[in-house]
Amino acid sequence: MKALLLENIHPDADTVLNRIPGIEIERRTSALDADALKEALQGVNLVGIRSRTKITEDVLAAAPDLLAIGCFCIGTNQVDLEAAARHGVAVFNAPFANTRSVAELTLASAVMLMRGIPEKLAAIRRGEWMKSAVGSHEVRAKKLGIVGYGNIGSQLSVLASGHGMHVYFYDIEPKLAHGNARPVGSLDELLEISDVVTLHVPSTPQTRMMMDKAAIAKMKPGSFLINHARGDLVDVDALAEALKSGHLAGAAVDTYPVEPASKNDEFVSPLRSCETALLTPHIGGSTEEAQAAIGMDAGMKLWRYAVTGGSAKSVNFPELEAGDLVEGRTRILALHGNAPGYLSELTKAVSGAGLNIAAQYLNTVGGIGYVSTDVEGDVPADLLDALRTANGTIRIRTLSA
Numbered sequence: 001m002k003a004l005l006l007e008n009i010h011p012d013a014d015t016v017l018n019r020i021p022g023i024e025i026e027r028r029t030s031a032l033d034a035d036a037l038k039e040a041l042q043g044v045n046l047v048g049i050r051s052r053t054k055i056t057e058d059v060l061a062a063a064p065d066l067l068a069i070g071c072f073c074i075g076t077n078q079v080d081l082e083a084a085a086r087h088g089v090a091v092f093n094a095p096f097a098n099t100r101s102v103a104e105l106t107l108a109s110a111v112m113l114m115r116g117i118p119e120k121l122a123a124i125r126r127g128e129w130m131k132s133a134v135g136s137h138e139v140r141a142k143k144l145g146i147v148g149y150g151n152i153g154s155q156l157s158v159l160a161s162g163h164g165m166h167v168y169f170y171d172i173e174p175k176l177a178h179g180n181a182r183p184v185g186s187l188d189e190l191l192e193i194s195d196v197v198t199l200h201v202p203s204t205p206q207t208r209m210m211m212d213k214a215a216i217a218k219m220k221p222g223s224f225l226i227n228h229a230r231g232d233l234v235d236v237d238a239l240a241e242a243l244k245s246g247h248l249a250g251a252a253v254d255t256y257p258v259e260p261a262s263k264n265d266e267f268v269s270p271l272r273s274c275e276t277a278l279l280t281p282h283i284g285g286s287t288e289e290a291q292a293a294i295g296m297d298a299g300m301k302l303w304r305y306a307v308t309g310g311s312a313k314s315v316n317f318p319e320l321e322a323g324d325l326v327e328g329r330t331r332i333l334a335l336h337g338n339a340p341g342y343l344s345e346l347t348k349a350v351s352g353a354g355l356n357i358a359a360q361y362l363n364t365v366g367g368i369g370y371v372s373t374d375v376e377g378d379v380p381a382d383l384l385d386a387l388r389t390a391n392g393t394i395r396i397r398t399l400s401a
Contacts, residue, residue, distance in 0.1 A: 016296060017299055068305050
């Protein structure tokens with residue numbers, strides 16, 4: 001088996017993947033464009049990427065040996081998930097590993113904004129000495145409004161409560177409040193009462209541009225906006241306008257609608273001219289601790305899928321965990337269209353080949369089914385050929401203890 005790791009994935013990933021018998025790991029420091037990626041994926045079974053590598057239908061079609069993709073980050077927007085499923089390629093990510101790092105940066109940003117640090121920093125670089133308490137505040141007893149109370153939002157609420165902030169949150173689903181955090185009934189209510197509003201939601205059709213000109217106008221005059229989630233959640237032109245007019249006293253932004261493709265490209269944004277904006281280059285999860293945790297998390301999921309066929313926590317496959325393989329058995333893994341009769345035909349074919357079925361697990365999601373069948377006896381090659389060409393089969397592979 002061969003693995004390709006791109007974009008300087010943390011070496012903890014190698015520690016996990018090296019547990020795959022006979023694994024060969026190739027590393028590259030940067031992302032690859034489509035043509036280079038197609039060439040690099042020849043003979044590759046597992047690929048690890050971060051946010052810059054784009055895996056499209058075209059790339060997948062050119063990589064017949066690819067079994068799984070590990071997104072060593074939170075998001076999976078860089079992968080065509082439906083196309084990956086059609087090609088029998090499982091996709092995994094690490095949605096929780098950088099939670100603490102993002103929460104800490106967000107809390108630190110709230111403190112910096114309320115002390116007016118971005119503007120003071122700009123002034124001191126010009127040689128000006130803005131030593132004044134005017135407009136500078138403690139975060140204690142201020143209202144923090146969290147939009148999205150998932151892993152990051154809930155952990156942030158604990159940290160902020162520890163600093164004496166009054167925490168409110170809005171989520172489209174009921175969530176158990178941590179500590180003294182309190183839910184509110186609508187986004188508008190949260191915007192109107194909060195001294196600091198921070199976004200922690202994914203990019204979806206419902207959330208894209210959620211903070212447009214109208215939403216920003218509903219925020220309390222003199223309040224602050226933080227976006228450490230997704231770049232397309234905020235209308236940056238409207239945000240720049242609100243900062244320059246003084247409606248907002250400041251903003252902290254770590255993700256942008258358009259970001260440089262590499263460190264050699266210029267960062268272009270209307271926020272660059274706003275001295276009350278605290279701008280960072282998409283580093284919310286860029287700590288050594290977070291990257292090590294991501295390397296371990298996504299690496300473990302790739303290892304499990306390669307060695308046992310387990311698809312738990314896959315973002316595009318039915319989740320299935322068949323456990324460790326018993327010595328002397330062969331595991332037949334079949335990804336197939338979710339249609340009546342497939343499982344019975346598979347079972348009939350296996351039994352017809354004189355094999356005893358020792359264990360079988362099935363799960364389906366939408367139009368896809370995934371079944372693991374442990375058999376006792378020698379598996380004939382013609383059985384696997386028949387299963388691969390069976391109506392509905394997407395991919396067949398076998399594992400032996």
